[in-house]
Amino acid sequence: MRNRVKMKTAEKLKQEVCRAIDIEREKIIDIGETIRKVPELGFKEYRTAGLVSDIMEEYSVPHQTELAVTGVKGKLASTNPGPAVALLGELDSVLVASHPDADQETGAAHACGHNAQIAGMLGAMIGLIESNTIENLAGSVVFFAVPAEEYVEVEYRMDLVDQGKIKLPGGKPELIRLGHFDDIDMAMMVHTHSNPGFKKAIVCSSSNGFITKFICFEGKVAHAGVAPEKGINALNAANLAILAINSQRETFRDDDSIRIHPIITKGGDLVNVVPEEVRMETYVRGKSIDAILDADMKLDRSLRAGAMAVGGDVVIKTLPGYFPLSNNSGLISIFKENCISLFGEDDYQQAGHRAGSTDMGDVSQIMPALHPFVGGAKGEAHSDEFTISNPDLAYVAPAKLLAMSVIDLLYGRAETAAAIVENHKPRFTKKEYLDFQSKLYKTETYRGSTNCSETISNSF
Ligand SMILES: [Zn+2]
Ligand SMILES: [Zn+2]
Numbered sequence: 001m002r003n004r005v006k007m008k009t010a011e012k013l014k015q016e017v018c019r020a021i022d023i024e025r026e027k028i029i030d031i032g033e034t035i036r037k038v039p040e041l042g043f044k045e046y047r048t049a050g051l052v053s054d055i056m057e058e059y060s061v062p063h064q065t066e067l068a069v070t071g072v073k074g075k076l077a078s079t080n081p082g083p084a085v086a087l088l089g090e091l092d093s094v095l096v097a098s099h100p101d102a103d104q105e106t107g108a109a110h111a112c113g114h115n116a117q118i119a120g121m122l123g124a125m126i127g128l129i130e131s132n133t134i135e136n137l138a139g140s141v142v143f144f145a146v147p148a149e150e151y152v153e154v155e156y157r158m159d160l161v162d163q164g165k166i167k168l169p170g171g172k173p174e175l176i177r178l179g180h181f182d183d184i185d186m187a188m189m190v191h192t193h194s195n196p197g198f199k200k201a202i203v204c205s206s207s208n209g210f211i212t213k214f215i216c217f218e219g220k221v222a223h224a225g226v227a228p229e230k231g232i233n234a235l236n237a238a239n240l241a242i243l244a245i246n247s248q249r250e251t252f253r254d255d256d257s258i259r260i261h262p263i264i265t266k267g268g269d270l271v272n273v274v275p276e277e278v279r280m281e282t283y284v285r286g287k288s289i290d291a292i293l294d295a296d297m298k299l300d301r302s303l304r305a306g307a308m309a310v311g312g313d314v315v316i317k318t319l320p321g322y323f324p325l326s327n328n329s330g331l332i333s334i335f336k337e338n339c340i341s342l343f344g345e346d347d348y349q350q351a352g353h354r355a356g357s358t359d360m361g362d363v364s365q366i367m368p369a370l371h372p373f374v375g376g377a378k379g380e381a382h383s384d385e386f387t388i389s390n391p392d393l394a395y396v397a398p399a400k401l402l403a404m405s406v407i408d409l410l411y412g413r414a415e416t417a418a419a420i421v422e423n424h425k426p427r428f429t430k431k432e433y434l435d436f437q438s439k440l441y442k443t444e445t446y447r448g449s450t451n452c453s454e455t456i457s458n459s460f
Pocket of ligand 1: 094112150381382
């Protein structure tokens with residue numbers, strides 16, 4: 001039995017961990033800056049994963065590598081039993097070839113600040129180790145560098161699916177599928193923000209989820225001038241479908257935050273030939289799963305309507321995207337208190353729903369999760385102007401906030417973390433989550449001339 005009289009208070013532990021992080025400030029900034037210079041796209045973050053693994057090696061943190069292609073998962077366990085709290089950092093960058101720091105060959109650039117997430121996550125690890133805090137806690141802390149948050153290069157990911165290397169196109173969903181969240185009870189991270197209108201720290205209550213659609217209208221070629229009546233114009237089908245989608249918008253409830261934003265990725269081949277094949281892509285975003293499924297049904301109807309009108313076909317491929325994010329209120333409270341103690345009352349902000357999406361949403365469907373934002377960057381995210389402007393805020397402060405939150409959660413017998421798990425009602429079990437994702441994967445072929453459709457399940 002531990003002598004509780006001699007035990008340090010949580011506040012004392014927080015002071016010690018912050019002091020340790022301050023001592024390692026340059027090292028933490030160096031991690032963030034080193035990763036900024038090796039931007040890599042999702043499921044290709046080999047060098048970044050190597051850097052994470054090297055730091056874990058240096059601090060003798062036992063870890064696994066190559067999880068969902070590039071994930072790295074380290075663990076510090078107390079000798080006192082208790083829940084496992086995961087601190088996540090995303091490994092991937094985005095593609096902004098015009099960014100001054102872009103990789104010359106691939107065009108990848110850290111224009112979303114994920115390099116700062118890794119610095120914050122490893123900074124928290126270094127602080128907890130250097131201050132020897134873990135023995136004053138119960139349970140364990142998982143330091144998890146996760147791949148492929150940005151939902152990009154979907155064709156490359158579909159190739160990985162075909163090769164059997166992944167089954168779900170996002171990093172965290174794939175890690176969940178593979179069981180790498182099975183031994184984790186809750187997860188938190190800090191995303192950098194560059195919004196001058198935000199306070200230093202901001203927590204949104206929720207954010208949109210989405211599913212992805214690949215659409216191909218198929219018609220029939222003919223001479224566009226001499227005999228268009230002999231063709232079936234796939235571009236007209238697509239235009240009608242877009243009109244039909246726009247006609248659905250009045251049926252979307254304001255509260256559901258639906259966003260459908262199709263693009264035409266192929267509009268025809270030659271101007272004097274009736275377009276035979278027209279391709280479109282879109283996301284269907286929304287605040288809740290039910291709202292997304294409702295909007296998706298209306299989207300499919302609109303697509304069929306376009307094909308039906310011209311007597312052509314449409315192939316509609318539905319891919320799982322990301323689930324809506326729901327930040328856990330217990331984790332919000334802890335994070336808020338630590339932000340106030342670090343930045344002061346005036347530099348913390350609580351906001352409502354956000355229309356963007358993250359695969360932290362998927363994690364939040366199965367366990368308590370938190371995805372807040374901390375500043376330190378400027379310029380629009382995903383643009384060539386995004387840059388880390390305040391390394392202490394972007395790299396060092398998140399390390400402190402994550403380490404302090406871990407202390408609150410796992411202090412003593414980890415009563416706080418246990419209560420959060422106890423009070424949390426997950427929307428899905430892991431199995432339900434995977435079944436849902438699996439069922440979403442499908443390809444429908446609708447034939448407008450006969451008003452018949454055939455659906456092939458791509459479930460896993
Ligand atoms: Zn991003
Ligand atoms: Zn991001």
